[in-house]
Amino acid sequence: SQKIEQNSEALNIQEGKTATLTCNYTNYSPAYLQWYRQDPGRGPVFLLLIRENEKEKRKERLKVTFDTTLKQSLFHITASQPADSATYLCALDITGAGSYQLTFGKGTKLSVIP
Amino acid sequence: GAGVSQSPSNKVTEKGKDVELRCDPISGHTALYWYRQSLGQGLEFLIYFQGNSAPDKSGLPSDRFSAERTGGSVSTLTIQRTQQEDSAVYLCASSSQGWNTEAFFGQGTRLTVV
Numbered sequence: 001s002q003k004i005e006q007n008s009e010a011l012n013i014q015e016g017k018t019a020t021l022t023c024n025y026t027n028y029s030p031a032y033l034q035w036y037r038q039d040p041g042r043g044p045v046f047l048l049l050i051r052e053n054e055k056e057k058r059k060e061r062l063k064v065t066f067d068t069t070l071k072q073s074l075f076h077i078t079a080s081q082p083a084d085s086a087t088y089l090c091a092l093d094i095t096g097a098g099s100y101q102l103t104f105g106k107g108t109k110l111s112v113i114p
Numbered sequence: 115g116a117g118v119s120q121s122p123s124n125k126v127t128e129k130g131k132d133v134e135l136r137c138d139p140i141s142g143h144t145a146l147y148w149y150r151q152s153l154g155q156g157l158e159f160l161i162y163f164q165g166n167s168a169p170d171k172s173g174l175p176s177d178r179f180s181a182e183r184t185g186g187s188v189s190t191l192t193i194q195r196t197q198q199e200d201s202a203v204y205l206c207a208s209s210s211q212g213w214n215t216e217a218f219f220g221q222g223t224r225l226t227v228v
Binding site for chain 1: 118147149155156157159162170173205207209214215216217218219220221222
């Protein structure tokens with residue numbers, strides 16, 4: 001069955017650097033892939049959605065890429081700030097059938113060090 | 115309402131009791147999701163509704179778990195004969211259509227079974 005894998009449980013980077021987080025899936029490519037941010041004790045908050053026919057999408061300091069050949073999405077935060085410290089989750093429909101079963105990866109905890 | 119509302123925000127219950135968790139989605143959102151998040155873990159998909167229908171209930175952990183949605187709006191997640199392993203944060207989300215649109219999350223219900 002389809003699996004979602006996020007590259008590491010934790011990532012530490014220096015303030016001002018670019019953080020790159022990875023989301024890999026194992027089987028069929030979803031038509032859409034989403035990225036969320038979750039702070040401790042709170043529900044996830046939507047950041048970006050990218051479609052399979054879009055190679056890249058940007059929003060302020062955020063950039064998402066989607067490579068259906070590599071079965072991978074990369075999430076970049078440029079000029080990172082301590083306020084960017086949070087857990088970042090990718091989400092997609094794992095059934096491949098265009099269902100509404102939005103499934104999340106386990107997330108990567110990003111810490112931006114001043 | 116302005117956002118997804120969940121109640122109660124915290125619930126402590128004795129092992130063996132039944133509990134009901136409520137979710138009020140954003141008005142007009144047809145898709146509604148339930149997830150469970152144990153401490154330090156990722157989001158575990160439980161069930162989703164499209165309107166009042168739940169096409170896939172396979173994510174529910176056991177037959178002690180059930181969910182319903184009435185009037186295409188409020189949803190209730192019921193856990194019967196609670197066990198200690200049911201302790202977690204239960205998150206509800208809604209979206210205007212489904213997995214191809216962003217999901218808005220509530221703050222969750224923290225369930226503790228003692």
